[in-house]
Amino acid sequence: MIIADDLIGLIRAYNPSTNAELITKAYNFCLAMHEGQMRRSGEPYYTHPVAVACLLADQHLDDASIITALLHDTIEDTKANFADVERLFSREIAELVDGVTKITNLQLSSNVTKQAENFRKLIMATSKDIRVTLVKLADRLHNMRTIRSMAPEKQQQKARETMDIYAPLAGRMGMHWLREELEDLAFQVLNPEGRQSIIRRFIKLQNETGDVVEQINGDLLYEMDRAGIAAEIQGRAKKPYSIWRKMQTKELSFSRLSDIYGFRLIVGDEADCYRVLGVIHQRWRAVPGRFKDYISQPKTNGYRSIHTTVSGRNARRVEAQIRTKAMHQVAEKGAAATWSYRDGERVENPFALDPSAWIASLTERFGAEGDDGEFFEAFKLEMYTDQVFCFTPKGEVIKLPRGATPIDFAYAIHTRIGSACVSAKVDGIRVPLWTRLRNGQSVQIITAEGQTPPASWIDIAATGRAKTAIRRSLREVDRDKFINLGREFARVAFENVNKKATDRALSTAAKHFGLPDADELLARLGSAEIAAREVVAELYPNLKVRSTDEVVSALAVIGLEPGQNFTHATCCHPLPGERIVGITFRGRGVVVHTIDCLNMLLYETQMDRWLDLAWHDGQHAVTHPARIEVTIRNGAGVMGRICTLIGDQKANISDMHFIDRKPDYFKLIINLELRDVSQLHMVLTALEAENEVAEVSRHQDPKLGKNQGAFEGEWDKIGI
Structure with a gap:
């Protein structure tokens, strides 16, 4: 058991001027309020808030954050209330504890609509004081470390919530160590067999090749000594989940996977970073396309480092990350670096960025009364994606997520520019609007008066901002068409459970989804933003919808006109689950292509022939x-x-x-x-x-x- 003096000792190691009396008071209050309460593991409940406080002390956070960790469950789970915490400690701490309590009470793994609504509330709480999120992330980490004491269904729920929300949020806060551990703990619950298979293959590889990390570590130290560069080198095998994700996204087996080992070289100043890069490239062959300079172009969360991948010992690919000590602190602590103390004083790290500014810009963009689903989608897109940096013709830098297109670039400049976009030039060459932009490219957007975004842009755009603007424009232009289409979807779905899609039923469903009226619900159904089966499930949760296991092949595609036939394009052979678009031919119906099919270049000037299509939900026939x-x-x-x-x-x-x-x-x-x-x-x-x-x-x-x-x-x- 960690006693108050142990905790104070951890804090004093980096903050000698800590208020030990107040820390002790909070510790004793925590013990008194949770007296008699037990965790599912059988341990006294107070061991949890104390463990969370220790996690924050390891991050060198301020006294208010650590006291909040000690008290974070008192308002929710004990007889204490906001007034008690304010009276005994301070208004600041009471508000922090209340903020963590509100986040804890949100059901982030509930149905999609409720999840989006609650996620907005989480972000609103975060925008007021980033320390609320830091405490909550530490709370989730300790809960995941002790998750085995929960019931199996609860483990699955918490692990999925962690993987979908908290791990990417930690990454967006720049706390990569925390994101990796949360992902790996969740992976252990969600796919234990997959994780064990990765570990077994690692052990086999190590038995065959020896300790590769130690060998390469020695090679790097030798080269640094020869060059006269003082560098701290940290080598490690990548986490099982990181390897699993790469295997899935790149569709590679473990044996064909490269760069499963990573090394960090931490040096004194920025000039040494580039000297180290030169030494590494002189000794080992660089892998083309795997060099990234995040020092000259930092990530939006403040991350700075040089990344390069080389063909190292025994031709095994090795990733090297080169950074200074200050950069390393931000890379490890992220948002926590903004609140870190050293020798009793707040550390002014020139590279640390307060993510509250990013959160504030997002909440301002969508407004307090905006659409929860669009807010959720935009936030997830920004959390999950890396970035590319492109330039306007005037040399201004536009930051976009990896996979962004000229459409995203146009909307990043201004909504009006995006909506009026008709074509684009990249590095002076005209390209299709679905082209994926790369770092350093110069992009020129060509606009035309009267242009409105077609529905197919939804699948081409990668950013939440662009998708939201396109949907709003489509809802305004095609609202009547979507309402009629949505009414037909609703009729079929309701008939599947022997019910009728009456105006009253649709109005009730609209309220459940937080929408103003039935027409808005039908418009969302018609634009495929809400699935008709979700509406039925919301109104009749106890009724079993007739199986859609065999989607009839002739009806596999949504978006065709009545009586319109479709065929699979023989060039790309689109499959259910892929993004698709249709091209109309007189007398021949519609040919369905994948959105990135090269043949779409033939029709880039004939947008009137494009149809925005989607696959029906459910299990398709093997045809x-x-x-x-x-x-x-x-x-x-x-x-x-x-x-x-x-x-x-x-x-x-x-x-x-x-x-x-x-x-x-x-x-x-x-x-x-x-x-x-x-x-x-x-x-x-x-x-x-x-x-x-x-x-x-x-x-x-x-x-x-x-x-x-x-x-x-x-x-x-x-x-x-």
Whole structure:
């Protein structure tokens, strides 16, 4: 058990002028208020707030934050109230404790609408004093460390909430160590088998290669000594969840994963950072496209560092992060660095940014009465994404999330510019509006009077700001169309539970979703912002909606006109789960493409032919075509095993043909019929794990779209 003197000792180590008397008073008040209360683990309850206080002391936070940690559950779980805390301590501490209490009471893992509403309240509480969030994050960390004492369903709920909300929030606060630990603790609950498989592979790799971290650490120290640079080097294997996420996003097996080891080199000043970079690149070969300079272009949360990936010992890729001590403090502590003390004085770290300014700008942008769902979406987009830095023709820097397009760039300048955008030039060359921008590019937006954003831009835009502005514009322009479409969606959904979508039922549902009236609800249904089944579930939670397991193939796509037929584009073979757009052809219906299909270049000046489409929710039939390209060893029984692996994933093989035959290897294209894109990933993963498979990838060929309406001359225009 940690006693008051132990806690005070931790604080005095960095803040000799701490108010020990007040800390002791808060400690004793915590013990008295929680007397007789027990945690699910069987420990006295007060051990939890004391542990949270110690976590904040490790971050060198001020006395008010640590006292708040000691008292953070007193107003919620004991007979103490706001007035008691204010009288015994201070108004400041009472407001901090009250702020943490309000966050704790929010149900962030409830239904989507309620979750969005509560998330707005969380951010509003955070915007008043960032220390409220720092205490809450420490509270969540200790709860996750002791989560095994909870009931299994409660563990799942808390772990999902942590993964969706608290871990990315910690990352956006710049507290990367905290984000990584929260993610890994949640991962351990949500996917224990996946985490164990990563750990087992790590152990096997270490047995085969020895301690790679220690070996590379020695190599780096040797090079730094030769160059006369004083550097502290920290090496580590990346966390299991970080590796798992990279395997999923890049669709790679563990054996093909690179840079699973990371090293930090902490030096004296900024000039040494660039000297270290030169030394590393002279010794090891740099991996193209993996260099990032966050010193000259810091992240919005204040993070500064140089990142480079090199081919190190035994050709294994290694990521190196180079920074100064002050930069390292911000990289580790993030927002906490703003409140850190050293030798009794608040530390003025020139790199520390107070994220409350960012939160305030977001809350101001959406306003107190704005749409909770749009606020939630915008905030999640800003929390989850890294950034790129692009320039206006006048040289002004525009910061955007990775994956942003010229549409996002236009809306970042001004909503009016975004809505009037018709095309864009990147580095002087005209590009499609769905082009993903990269660091350092110069972007020129071309506008036209009377232009309004088409619905297809929703899927192209990456930022919450752009998506929100586009939706608002669409709701204004196409409101009547969306209301009629939404009414039809509602009718079908209600009939599935033998009910009628009456005006009264729709008005009641609108209130449940926090919307002003039934028309607004129908407009949201028609624009696919709310699913009709969610409305039914909200009104009739005890009724079972008839299964949508088999979405009829002819009705798989939303957004077609009555009687309009569609076909899959043979160039990109879109699958349910992917973002799609339709191109209309006279007498031939609609051809459905993925949003990033190269052939969309042919129609960039014919926006009137574009249709904003989406896949129906539910489980689709195994009828959607796709192609994969596989290179296999030429051996007895290999082809049979490949077919068996595909069949094990419940996919159908419709055709296959060889495109290259060598004495030892065959390359072939296999035509599949699949349910959705996730089933495709399952097939690719299963084949990738097979020893007889050298390479496997999805096969898409723009030239195969030739027979679906494009003219020969049009192919020449885009160099195909």
